[in-house]
Amino acid sequence: DAKTTQPNSMESNEEEPVHLPCNHSTISGTDYIHWYRQLPSQGPEYVIHGLTSNVNNRMASLAIAEDRKSSTLILHRATLRDAAVYYCIPGQGGSEKLVFGKGTKLTVNP
Amino acid sequence: GAVVSQHPSWVICKSGTSVKIECRSLDFQATTMFWYRQFPKQSLMLMATSNEGSKATYEQGVEKDKFLINHASLTLSTLTVTSAHPEDSSFYICSAKVLSYTFGSGTRLTVV
Numbered sequence: 753d754a755k756t757t758q759p760n761s762m763e764s765n766e767e768e769p770v771h772l773p774c775n776h777s778t779i780s781g782t783d784y785i786h787w788y789r790q791l792p793s794q795g796p797e798y799v800i801h802g803l804t805s806n807v808n809n810r811m812a813s814l815a816i817a818e819d820r821k822s823s824t825l826i827l828h829r830a831t832l833r834d835a836a837v838y839y840c841i842p843g844q845g846g847s848e849k850l851v852f853g854k855g856t857k858l859t860v861n862p
Numbered sequence: 863g864a865v866v867s868q869h870p871s872w873v874i875c876k877s878g879t880s881v882k883i884e885c886r887s888l889d890f891q892a893t894t895m896f897w898y899r900q901f902p903k904q905s906l907m908l909m910a911t912s913n914e915g916s917k918a919t920y921e922q923g924v925e926k927d928k929f930l931i932n933h934a935s936l937t938l939s940t941l942t943v944t945s946a947h948p949e950d951s952s953f954y955i956c957s958a959k960v961l962s963y964t965f966g967s968g969t970r971l972t973v974v
Contacts, residue, residue: 788963795868795955795965796906839905848894850963852906 756840756853763859770827772856774840777821783843785816786850787825789836796839796852799825835860864890866958868966875946875973883941883969885956891936892958897929900953900968912939912956946973 757775764770784803788796800814807814813826839855865888875881893914898906911919918931930942943950951973957965
């Protein structure tokens with residue numbers, strides 16, 4: 753399984769941008785990079801995914817390094833509702849399985 | 863968007879009894895569903911892949927006779943925890959893939 757490295761925790765202030773990094777140096781060339789987040793006592797929620805190009809949606813932006821060994825999830829203006837554990841998940845060689853790492857716990861201060 | 867409904871949201875059972883958790887895809891068909899377990903302050907651990915009309919595929923170290931998975935229709939997968947013990951107390955989550963993966967809201971199982 754492709755491995756990921758994420759900071760255990762990060763802190764941000766409300767309405768400021770947040771950059772959540774992820775290293776996935778063992779990802780294969782055709783596997784997507786997925787980001788999910790989990791609020792306490794809830795199932796994970798889709799945030800964004802991408803392959804090579806940077807991606808934007810209404811929740812976040814995903815910046816993917818040119819060598820694809822790392823990516824950064826960008827929340828442009830953090831809100832209190834963005835406080836969650838954020839998981840960066842590389843695809844698994846064509847398998848449909850999503851294998852979760854430890855994630856980054858994001859705290860947003862008012 | 864795609865919705866996965868999980869039931870019950872929480873359950874308390876006595877040690878030695880069995881508990882069934884249901885996972886339904888509400889507005890789409892899912893030939894494959896996934897079951898996860900999450901202990902407090904830990905990440906999700908994939909337990910098994912549920913395949914409609916065939917046997918589930920279990921991850922290494924997961925006892926298939928203890929965690930029975932049935933995927934009898936394209937909209938329903940069930941996980942039965944048999945002869946539950948306190949160490950089986952956990953948060954169980956199912957998911958299915960449409961364009962992206964959609965997760966149920968989870969079932970908190972407490973075995974007393």
